Amino acid sequence: KDGSTGMEKVVLREPGGATAQVHLYGGHVTSWKNEKGEELLFLSSKAIFKPPKAIRGGIPICFPQFGTFGSLEQHGFARNRFWVIDPNPPPPPPALTGGNNGNGTSSNNNSSSKQQPFVDLILKHGEDEHKIWPHSFELCLRVVLGLGGDLTLITRVRNTDSKNFTFTFALHTYLSVSDVSEVRIEGLETLDYLDNLKDRERFTEQGNAITFDAEVDRIYVGTPTKIAIIDHEKKRTFVLKKEGLPDAVVWNPWEKKARAMVDFGDEEYKHMLCVEAAAVEKPITLKPGEEWRGRQELSAVPSSYFSGQ
């Protein structure tokens, strides 16, 4: 149980000292710390841990609807429902065998096979979901803390109904940054994006790294599997790798919008940036029995790894 909020959570710890925390409420990753104990995700000091409010920060799961395009509340209901530990989880992630203890160095005892800490959560449709979204589904989330501190989320949606259903999805990741005006994103240059501030009108990025000096709310479409978010001041780069999630949402509310949110400190917009692996432009349709899988892997590396940083 979480001391301050009394809500149930799972804590993952890996031998190197990195940790992650997942609240059963929302299936919501609320903390990811590196081996030095530095918090890498943003969590608002004013976050409200009380249904039906979604927790402000961490990695909210937006399902079955991203944003306001559709009949449901903004970002759907998965993030403000109670999930459970999956009673019938899939096989565990492969243990890292041989000398590789996950952070690239090899250990001498080759028989060592280390299990990466992980948890499997599931959200099943209940009556109240069925009333607003009349489809039977299973939404599963596996959170894995790699043996070098990487954070991987694997999400699966299964159609357990007798008819097709269509959904949009996002892992609404809030990264912790020192000063968003000193952050740039590489990997989205020259791509098209839908501008949420202009009724999702389509534009083309002008070919430079993305930097921030005002509110940004964009859905980059058809994005690469790897995006780099470079925090200049902290000399830290987040590397976001994704599969099954073709789009990337980039959001910072900036000052005016930040002031308008009760669960967001007035100055906190300076210390966060949302980069969200998503499937929005092309909604996903599943036939009965079909399953969709999305995967996001986050690592935080010293920026010196990248040439020219």
Ligand code: TA6
């Ligand atoms: O991901 C960007 C966005 O769609 C923005 O438009 C903003 O609304 C943000 O999500 C936060 O939404 P929330 O419902 O969590 O306040």
